[in-house]
Amino acid sequence: MISQNFVIIFGCIFDLYVQVKKLSTCLCPVAYLVVFHVCFLMFSWTYWKSIFTPPASPCKKFQLSYSDKERYEMEERPDVQKQILVDIAKKLPIFTRATSGAIRFCDRCQVLKPDRSHHCSVCEACVLKMDHHCPWVNNCVGFSNYKFFLLFLSYSMVYCVFIAASVFRYFIKFWVGDLPNGSAKFHVLFLMFVALMFFVSLMFLFGYHCWLVAKNRSTLEAFSAPVFTTGPDRNGFNMGIKRNLQQVFGEDKRLWFIPVCTSQGDGHYFPVRSLNESSTSLLANEKWEEEDEEESDDENMGGERDLSVTIEMGEEEE
Numbered sequence: 006m007i008s009q010n011f012v013i014i015f016g017c018i019f020d021l022y023v024q025v026k027k028l029s030t031c032l033c034p035v036a037y038l039v040v041f042h043v044c045f046l047m048f049s050w051t052y053w054k055s056i057f058t059p060p061a062s063p064c065k066k067f068q069l070s071y072s073d074k075e076r077y078e079m080e081e082r083p084d085v086q087k088q089i090l091v092d093i094a095k096k097l098p099i100f101t102r103a104t105s106g107a108i109r110f111c112d113r114c115q116v117l118k119p120d121r122s123h124h125c126s127v128c129e130a131c132v133l134k135m136d137h138h139c140p141w142v143n144n145c146v147g148f149s150n151y152k153f154f155l156l157f158l159s160y161s162m163v164y165c166v167f168i169a170a171s172v173f174r175y176f177i178k179f180w181v182g183d184l185p186n187g188s189a190k191f192h193v194l195f196l197m198f199v200a201l202m203f204f205v206s207l208m209f210l211f212g213y214h215c216w217l218v219a220k221n222r223s224t225l226e227a228f229s230a231p232v233f234t235t236g237p238d239r240n241g242f243n244m245g246i247k248r249n250l251q252q253v254f255g256e257d258k259r260l261w262f263i264p265v266c267t268s269q270g271d272g273h274y275f276p277v278r279s280l281n282e283s284s285t286s287l288l289a290n291e292k293w294e295e296e297d298e299e300e301s302d303d304e305n306m307g308g309e310r311d312l313s314v315t316i317e318m319g320e321e322e323e
Contacts, residue, residue, distance in 0.1 A: 037171050044164045051157035054264045055142040058150035060125070061133040061272050067097060067116045074115065093117060098274045101241075102232045119273045121242070123225060133272030136223040148272035152253055153264045155218070158211040165204035172196050221249040233277070241277050 069077060077089050094108050094117055101120045103109050109118040114131045118124075123135040125145050134148035146154045176197045179190045217227060221242045230237040243249065252275070254260075255267030 040167060041171070044160065044167050047160040048157070048164045051153055051160050051264045052142070054153035055139075055146070055150055055157045056144055058144070058153060060128060060130070060135070060145035060147045061149040062130050063114075063116045063119050063122060063133065064271075064273065067119055067273070069093070069115050090117065100233060100277060102234065104229075104232055104237075106232070106234075120275055121223065121226070121231065122272075134223060134275070135225060136217075137225065148268065149266075152266070152268055155211075155214055155253070156262065156264050158207055158214065159262075162204055162207045162211060165200040165207065168196055169200040169204065172200075218249060218253055219246050221252065238278070242275050243278055244276060 073089060073093060077086055080086050080089065090108065090110060097117060097119075099108060099117060099120060101109065110116075111118055111124050111131050113124060113129070116131055118131060119133060121134040122131050124131045125135060125138050127138045128145050132145045132147040134151070136146040136151055136154075138145050139154070142154070142157075144150065172193050175193050179193055217224065220227075220240065221244060222239065226239070226242075230239040231241050232238075233241055244252075252269050255269060257267060260267045
């Protein structure tokens with residue numbers, strides 16, 4: 006379907022170029038084609054990265070080890086099962102809760118969910134910093150490809166604007182009757198209206214995600230505020246516009262507009278706004294990262310943090 010659309014668009018542009026080349030200078034069509042291919046290249050590159058970048062899942066540290074899983078499955082007492090999971094959670098930088106105040110545990114994936122991660126019923130996996138499952142890219146948009154998705158929206162808008170702008174003067178000429186009717190007239194009208202239609206749609210979607218980035222929220226968090234030990238807080242991860250942008254695009258502004266991975270962190274930990282929680286979580290995360298470098302994935306992590314919460318079993322978040 007997409008390839009057919011590309012063939013139609015390329016055919017329209019080529020036919021339009023042939024029809025109007027006599028009305029333009031020699032350099033104008035060349036400039037149009039150069040800019041067009043640059044826009045198309047960035048559009049295709051970001052679209053490709055959005056589709057084929059696999060969603061990141063929690064690492065093995067958040068999964069039940071073989072011994073813990075065996076002990077958990079063999080234990081018949083619910084209270085003891087909960088305590089097993091509490092002991093595991095004490096060693097991980099987890100600070101968000103379920104709506105009931107319980108630690109978020111995915112019964113399907115058998116993992117303790119890192120902050121901002123959710124289980125996708127389409128992908129059948131827990132996704133780090135999941136934003137939404139996008140049918141247009143047939144992929145989960147999350148920590149690993151959120152930057153690519155934003156760039157895809159932005160370059161799609163630029164692509165549509167260029168198409169509309171490049172045919173606008175011919176659209177006016179056909180409209181007022183300065184040019185004779187022919188096949189080029191249909192192509193001009195088609196490109197103009199389709200480009201404007203997609204631009205308007207993309208503009209609203211891109212604007213919404215820009216607002217989410219400025220507030221450091223995901224689409225899921227915009228509908229349901231993340232819950233901390235102090236209760237729900239929509240601005241729990243809001244660290245200011247500058248730091249919020251750096252979390253998604255990185256600190257090097259030269260790479261902001263290129264679809265390469267520059268997002269900060271590994272998707273398992275995010276600083277929180279609350280002073281008490283952020284200082285505590287920062288210390289816990291630093292210790293966790295140090296131990297992660299020293300220990301293998303099969304070893305238990307050191308360092309504990311008091312968690313006066315219960316475990317809610319079998320909770321699924323879409």
